[in-house]
Amino acid sequence: MAYVHRLGAERFHFADLRSLLAKASPRRSGDELAGVAAADARERVAAQLALADLPLKAFLNEAVVPYESDEVTRLIIDSHDAAAFAPIAHLTVGGLRDALLAEALDTAAIAPGLTPEMVAALSKLCRAQDLLLIAQRCEVVSRFRSTLGLRGRLATRLQPNHPTDDEAGIAASLLDGLLMGAGDAVIGINPATDNLPQVMRLLLMLDAVISRHQIPTQSCVLTHVTTTLEAIDRGAPVDLVFQSIAGTEGANRGFGITLELLAEAQAAALALQRGGRQVMYFETGQGSALSSGTHAGCDQQTLECRAYAVARRFEPLLVNSVVGFIGPEYLFDGKQILRAGLEDHCCGKLLGLPMGVDVCFTNHAEADVDDVDALLTMLCAAGCNYIMGVPGSDDIMLGYQSTSFHDALAMRRLLGLRPAPEFEAWLQRMGVFEPGGAPRLAEALPAGFAALLERA
Template identity: 90%
Template sequence: MAHAHTLGAERFQFADLRTLLAKASPRRSGDELAGLAAANARERVAAQLALADLPLKAFLNEAVVPYEHDEVTRLIVDTHDATAFAPIAHLTVGGLRDALLADAVDPAQIAPGLTPEMAAAVTKLCRVQDLLLIARRCEVVTQFRGTLGLRGHLATRLQPNHPTDDEAGIAASLLDGLLMGAGDAVIGINPATDNLPQVMRLVRMLDAVIAHHEIPTQSCVLTHVTTTLEAINRGAPVDLVFQSIAGTEGANRGFGVSLALLAEAQQAALALSRGGRQVMYFETGQGSALSSGAHHGCDQQTLECRAYAVARRFEPLLVNSVVGFIGPEYLFDGKQILRAGLEDHCAAKLLGLPMGVDVCFTNHAEADVDDIDSLLTLLCTAGCNYIMGVPGSDDIMLGYQSTSFHDALAMRRLMGLRPAPEFEAWLQRMGVFEPGGAPRLADALPERFAALLAQA
């Protein structure tokens, strides 16, 4: 279906919904690389005005990726909740944005009725402050050994990566993070290789640490889902199954996964009964479908939102966008990274996902630590579920800049945020945090961990 809007004496035409969404996107290098972006600011504004007037029902009648050729589209269409959609069925995209900002609709109640393309469309019309206000209204709580996503709380993924998977190096980073109050979302290692024996060794190492110190958290080795499945089959104590996902069948094929494979992995993890029912951990990122040549002429933010439909299908404990990791070809500078990170967080929360963000950039991007601080601070005002905790903010294995253990402490102090309640109680019990009151590191080194250091 064609769309159009007139600005002054100039009329702008958009051939279909896919084109309209792409032209309405705020500027980013990935869409320009794909030849999808608006030619200039006037065309972008015209597309946004046309999109604002588009009825939400139009998204149920036109797929941006053909239903017949894409299992993600089939998932979106076949699982759409008409009952949850009914209270907003009369609205336009602009009307939904206004209703969300006016607190006229409950995000939790309408989430199953929103398609990813609707969520993408709303965020394209939002200013930064709108993205913060809407996301802040969306509380998405998950549980495994602890409770994540509660209002007033900020969790961290403790990320003790090592370029050779050296156990002593991982243990040092792990201890550093725990002594800084990090690790309540997950202790998650990106292994240097997908070698099965190596992965199983890391899984068992993390399980032993968590069990010995009775830490109310969960572990994950971020290997390919097929490696995790084989590890489960061989008796590894797997808490969470990790996988990178994207918004089209072809892009997921590039990751070596399908919906059926993810379902198999979910069932295998559930059968272990190691925690709650939320056993999946997904990472996403704008530009992944374009980088694999599977974007179907769609803009990268819309496809990012479609990845959230895949995540939503499997009731994950954790989802995060690795917002600046794919590189400046897709998000060129700090401004584009900031906008994308806020869009990702807001859209995912609207769709009912427990969203965190890896606030990061690669070393060849036009970004620096001030850009990261800005995005981090804005995300924390918007109620982001969790962030990364990387030693010194510099991941020496993956070669990119993220957030540090100190950054989480700073955000908690600045905004009065707390760790997950079970984890905070453990930190106080272990002597890492002072008892009672606002979260604060104890002055003295905790006795248990001082003893560990003495043995090193």
């Protein structure tokens, strides 16, 4: 249906819900590239005002991507929890924002009743401060060998990538990270080559390190889900199944996946019984559907939220937005990256997901380390479950800038945050952190850590 809003003497027409959501989005290069952005600030404000008055019930009657041709839409509609929606069914989008900021709603209770489009609409009405306040109220806890997402905790993914997958280089980065308290979310390697023998070798190496040192964490080699399934078939020690996901069926097919394939992978990982029941690790990022030409005329932030519906279906241990990774064509500069990162974290948490954020940018984006520091500090203040830990913040294999082990230490010290409880206890037993109070690095290298430099 069409939507109309008057702003002064001017009348603004929006053809449908998809257009209204797109025009209400804060400015970003990807939406302009797609031709769906507001023409100017006046049209954007008019769309936001119209969106604020829209009843939440309207989202249950109008799909932004057709139900008949998109399995993500069918997942969203068919799995909607009417009972969880009932307490907020009378609200408009603006009313939902007001109620959340007034702390009048149980965010965990309403999460199953929220659709991605409702949450995307809400975020478009929020300033940065609002996104922080709403996200901070959402505690989403997940568990495997470590417990993630508890209040007052900040976990990290230890990312020891190497441009040739050299075991000595990976081991050196791994030791560096563990000595600075990184790795409680996951030790995750992006393999330089996505072939089965290499993936098997890396999985065995990580499993040997974790087992030998009894580290309360989990490992993941971030290969395609089909490669992970082959590795499981061959007896590999797979803790978590990784996959990049998106918000339309077409974009997911571009990644080489379907919901059925993800369900098969989840079942295979659960059958291994290596830890908890949350065995999936998903990465998302605004612009992925546009980059494959499968955005269906939607804005990239709405589609990002739809990707969270896919993630929610599989009860993941970890979800993270690689917010600046795709490039300036989609998020042009530090300001756009900051806004998108706050949106992604808040929206994911509202939908009940254990959200982390890869606070990052590509080397050709208009961004720098000050932009990273600003977004990182805001996210950690808002209760982000985990961040990345990359040696020196420069991923020499993927070729982008992220957050370092030192950054995690700085955030823990600045905001009084601590590692996951099981991992914190292990760090203290190993002599890496001193017991009690805020974590402090031990002065000397613990003797037992020399063994980590041995090849698994």
